[in-house]
Amino acid sequence: MKQKSRGARGIVDKFRRKHIAKMRVNLIVRQLRPRSKSSVSNYFLILSIVGLLWYTLHWKRTANEVTRSRHSLGHYIVNKNLEDNSNVQQLANEYDRSNDVHEKRYPKDLGQEDDDPFNRGKLKRDRKKLKLAEESPIESEGRKVHAKLEVPPERAVGNEPIILVWKAMEYQMKHYKEHLEYISPPECGGCKVTTNRKLVRECAALVHFNSPDLRKFLDVPDPKTRNPNQLYAFWSRETPAKTYHFGDVLKDPRFDSIFNLTINFRPDSDIVDYFGNIxxxxxxxxxxxxxxxxxxxxxxxxxxxxxxxxxxxxxxxxxxxxxxxxxxxxxxxxxxxxxxxxxxxxxxxxxxxxxxxxxxxxxxxxxxxxxxxxxxxxxxxxxxxxxxxxxxxxxxxxxxxxxxxxxxxxxxxxxxxxxxxxxxxxxxxxxxxxxxxxxxxxQPLDESTPYEDIIPTHRSTLCRLCKKVTDKHLTRKTVPSVYNWLYKTGFVDDECLKS
Known part of the structure; x- marks a missing residue:
């Protein structure tokens, strides 16, 4: 009889525990539930749930990327056939540099050509990444590939010539930290490339890009008060047929005759901005x-x-x-x-x-x-x-x-x-x-030209500008009119500028 009573008591205790647990859960739910059915309370509840989901997914993706990176680094070190672990850190640094040789290009839209150099439409849409250009360093015997664009340790930071990019292509300006804030390699002259306009009096060169919103960026320093040792470079990358409709802005007297250098795809420009080369x-x-x-x-x-x-x-x-x-x-x-x-x-x-x-x-x-x-x-x-x-x-x-x-x-x-x-x-x-x-x-390679001078990227173009800036024998000049140079030089007929 006692055993039967004890069994019944156990069932009651189990039921009581379940009931207490259920009451606690209900209490927690009531505490978390909005105190009113107002749209504001519901909005914040939904926002909290979305934020929690995003944080969870983002953490998982980041963890996977770290894992893949570690696996890749491990594979890289194993392939080096190390006899001991003395050079593991050196190889890790080498691996990091090997993955940062070229600039990261923004991929084209699917099935599109490069007819929108200012990327107005493309920046508004997310798109799948396509590898449309070579993004791996090419190294051959006799030509050295310089992995990371950085100043050598022995060079004192702060003494390098400054290239101030006043205006660039739109996607470069939007992601300026990635594209326009770096130290060029010593082979280029070790210039500091920046968009910091506070350095306008200190910079050795100022670069201005020709784009549809040009009128907003005519706020260049007055040539009468600017540093006389500075070089102003006019950068235009698109065909004149696409820029001619806003070309009249270039005629502004504050702007048209202030430049010392031209940067363009044309071979008669001071610095050639390649789309490609042999x-x-x-x-x-x-x-x-x-x-x-x-x-x-x-x-x-x-x-x-x-x-x-x-x-x-x-x-x-x-x-x-x-x-x-x-x-x-x-x-x-x-x-x-x-x-x-x-x-x-x-x-x-x-x-x-x-x-x-x-x-x-x-x-x-x-x-x-x-x-x-x-x-x-x-x-x-x-x-x-x-x-x-x-x-x-x-x-x-x-x-x-x-x-x-x-x-x-x-x-x-x-x-x-x-x-x-x-x-x-x-x-x-x-x-x-x-x-x-x-x-x-x-045909055989002609390796007399340094690699940094043939790769068709904007960093290579600014590398050649850095070489000009650091050339002690450079003959200074002034371009009489960038408008005339761009729209009235070298045309064989009137087809190019037809509207």
Whole structure:
């Protein structure tokens, strides 16, 4: 009887404990529940839950990145075949530098060309990251690659020449800490690049970029009161066809004649801002060719021609190139098309591989006969992707000045779009004739030019400016008119500036 009573008491105690626990939970819930059903209380409750979820997910992602980084570093050290652990820290530092050689480029939108250098639309949208350019250092015998853009320890920080970027491309200004705040390597002169305008009196050079919002940035120091030892550099990267509509701003007397240097893609500028060049393309190719890259690319080519374009008619040249491209398609050219002009955004993860799958790239510029304008469409999308560029826009003479010999097809060499299509189809059937357009890749490297002077990035451009600044034998000059230099020099006809 006693045992039965004890069993009943146990059941009651268990029930009592459950009931007490339930009461405690209800009490906690009541305390957390908003005291009124007002929208404000509900809003803050939802906000707290969202914040908790974000913190949890962000912590998990960060932890995964750290883990991957540690695994990569471990793999890097193991591959070095260390006999002991004495140099582990040295290798860790070396690994960090090897992952910070090039500037981090902002990826293009899927299936788009680089027709928006100011990135007005692109900055408003999140997008998948595409590797559209070489982001790995290329090192070959005789050419040293300088890993991290930093001042050497033996150089006293604070004594370096200052390059003040007063205005740059919009995405660079938006992310200025990443793109415009650093110390250039000693090979460039060790200049401090900054956007800090408080250093305007101390800087050795001031850089001003030509952009649609130029009028807001005419607040440059008065040339009558500026430091007479300073160099003012005018930087313009886009085709004159796209900047001409706001070019009148350059005529402002406070601005037009204050510059000492020009930075541009034109070879007659004081500092050439490359979209690409032969030596860089050869350097990239020779490094890839160590793994028989060229033959691998040739076996993958299942498509004929490809074009990614999103500027359909913003300029006269853009509208005309669309007309010409449609004539090619109507004449029988099998063209894979991407971009908003064709309402077909690339949905894959790697647009470069898609370009490499094709034999030809439609390298049509957004302008006609603008002096020396041969953009990344030719270099990156065409040559670097193992495709032969079909060029339209620049004059053939301008392309020949910068391109490898027999590396491209120019539309103006053909009497009609049909004749061009027939020739492309002939090359598609004749592999020997097609490979003739790739022979330039196998010429020897000329390594006399330092690597930092051939890589097509804005840091390389500012590196060359730093060399000018630190050149004790530099002859100072003043550009009489940047407007005349940009819009009235080197034009073969009036096609470029047509509206």
């Amino acid at each position: 030596q860089y393309e050869l350097t990239v190719f020779h490094e890839k060719q160590k793994s028989n890259w060229f033959e691998k690319m040739m076996t993958r080519k299942s498509g004929l021609a490809i074009w990614a374009v999103s500027n359909c008619n913003n300029t006269h040249g853009a509208a005309e190139r669309m007309k010409y491209a449609m004539k090619l398609i109507n004449s029988g050219l099998k063209m894979t098309t991407y971009g908003t002009c064709f309402n077909n955004r690339f949905k894959g993860s790697d647009l470069v591989k898609e370009m490499q799958r094709h034999k030809f790239y439609i390298s049509f510029e957004n302008s006609i006969h603008c002096p020396d304008y041969v953009s990344e469409k030719f270099w990156r999308n065409g040559l670097r992707s193992s495709a032969v560029p079909i060029v339209w826009g620049p004059t053939k003479e301008d392309v020949i000045k910068v391109a490898p010999v027999n590396s491209f097809i120019h539309a103006e060499d053909f009497k009609s779009p049909k004749e061009l299509v027939d020739y492309v189809n002939y090359l598609d059937r004749n592999d020997t004739a097609y490979r003739e357009y790739h022979k330039w890749r196998f």
